[in-house]
Amino acid sequence: MKQRPVRVGVFGLLGSGNLGNDGSLEAVLGYLRAEHPEAAVDALCGGPEFVTARYRIPATRLHWYRGEYRTASRAGAILGKGLGKLVDVVRTAAWVRRHDVVIVPGMGVLEATLPLRPWGFPYALFLLCASGRLVGTRVALVGVGAAPIRDRATRALVRWSARLAAYRSYRDTMSRDAMRAMGVDTARDEVHPDLAFSLPTPAAPDPSPGRVCVGVMDFHGGNDDRARAGQIHRRYLDGTTRFVRTLVEDGRQVRLLTGDGADAAVVTAIIEAVGSPLVTASDAASLTELMAETAAADSVVATRYHNLICALKSGTPTLALSYAAKSDALMDRMGLGAYCHPAREVDPDRLLEQFRELEKRSAELRQTLAERNLAVARRLDQQFTALTAALFPNLPKDSS
Structure with a gap:
């Protein structure tokens, strides 16, 4: 056989x-x-x-x-x-x-x-x-x-x-x-943890002191927000832009990250509104490349779920602009549950306050993330073992 x-x-x-x-x-x-x-x-x-x-x-x-x-x-x-x-x-x-x-x-x-x-x-x-x-x-x-x-x-x-x-x-x-x-x-x-946590962590790049990665999204709310989608988008874009402008006024480099082609319009709007060479856009074409971007930053503020995963897996202190309960759950699991901010109601002053607190605890949070990432890796090993047992117990054969 x-x-x-x-x-x-x-x-x-x-x-x-x-x-x-x-x-x-x-x-x-x-x-x-x-x-x-x-x-x-x-x-x-x-x-x-x-x-x-x-x-x-x-x-x-x-x-x-x-x-x-x-x-x-x-x-x-x-x-x-x-x-x-x-x-x-x-x-x-x-x-x-x-x-x-x-x-x-x-x-x-x-x-x-x-x-x-x-x-x-x-x-x-x-x-x-x-x-x-x-x-x-x-x-x-x-x-x-x-x-x-x-x-x-x-x-x-x-x-x-x-x-x-x-x-x-x-x-x-x-x-x-x-x-x-x-x-x-x-x-x-x-x-089990999200599958993206099983991707290889890229080699740590040369750090860029003072850099903040801001992951943005073409966000208009969810399926139940269609009637006020325009209002939600304007508030999200305005609040995120004001936050980026404040970072630039403090002399910080800001690297804008995306996770979908639709996000390019938001990147363009923020760069044009802030008008500073300190704001640049990433051209990352994979989660591995996004991880490299977040690993080189002092801290990350991000909206998209997988932008958050990239930052957390790279061990960088992260604040979530949360648009769904899944983001809150992820941040809580990784020990950063206190650092969530609602994407539907971005308050740039409160966001800045949370961000500064995040950076004050940077060393402590990096240690927390290192420990949580080890536990995540073990859980994903169990996921793949279970998957093999469930799907590949007896490989099919032919008689040729």
């Missing part, structure tokens, strides 16, 4: 410009290449060309209709989207059937903390999990994020996706609690 390679698919909004999503993919690929080098891996994802070029795996476009995430206002676009939903039923099932295991690597796939339509990614995830159940392919939601969802259609799609998956683990306890509250049996589901 000759053993054939186990066929593993990875699924999600990967290669679409979000560094956090791609970092989760990179973490799972690192695990597969280390523990299951014989596996044949490919992806069904948002940016197949990017994923193939960067990660050297075959990739297929997630949606048949190329304009899936553009607003459809004309009849042709509406018809295209509707037809795409039907075509994707067949495409997804055919792709899933070719695999022994499909992994959804991390990401907030069971939440709606940012604006989200039910017939976009929630529908695609439901098709994946339903297809896996129908054709006998194990679908694993690995280290994912979840949160309470008010919209009934989105909540139903997310709930059924989770129920149909063969394996689930979460990146924090509140995610597991949210799924339990939505009617999912989570008795056997485990909680």
Whole structure:
């Protein structure tokens, strides 16, 4: 009997410009290449060309209709989207059937903390999990994020996706609690740190004394904030700009970080408003590069969840501009729970006060982060051990 390679698919909004999503993919690929080098891996994802070029795996476009995430206002676009939903039923099932295991690597796939339509990614995830159940392919939601969802259609799609998956683990306890509250049996589901914590920590670069990294976001609130999205964005941008201007007036270098292509507009607005050569923009294209940026700084203030992870993993004292409970939970787990500030209501004076307190405790907080990162590494080893036991107990064989 000759053993054939186990066929593993990875699924999600990967290669679409979000560094956090791609970092989760990179973490799972690192695990597969280390523990299951014989596996044949490919992806069904948002940016197949990017994923193939960067990660050297075959990739297929997630949606048949190329304009899936553009607003459809004309009849042709509406018809295209509707037809795409039907075509994707067949495409997804055919792709899933070719695999022994499909992994959804991390990401907030069971939440709606940012604006989200039910017939976009929630529908695609439901098709994946339903297809896996129908054709006998194990679908694993690995280290994912979840949160309470008010919209009934989105909540139903997310709930059924989770129920149909063969394996689930979460990146924090509140995610597991949210799924339990939505009617999912989570008795056997485990909680482990975010997959991005398993990425290699880059070598410490030359420090830049006095530098502060400020991670920004094209933030307009969440799914339930659509009516006041413009107001939330203006307050976030104004408060963050005033905070950066104060740092510059104190003679500090400020390095602006992003985590998604959409954030570039916020970077441009802050640089133009402050008008100082002390404010520069990072061109980091991966979480590893973001970690190098945060490791070279004295301190970090950041909004995006994976900007926070990069800063915390690099051991740099960090303050969160928190837009969701997941950020508060992460900061608390890493020993910095006192250093959260609401992204919806940025108060630059209070933010500056918290920042100065953070810097006064810098040495103490660096020690805390070093200890917490060791514990996180042990927990992620347990995640990957559990994943192997759940998904790869008996590798398939053929008779050739």
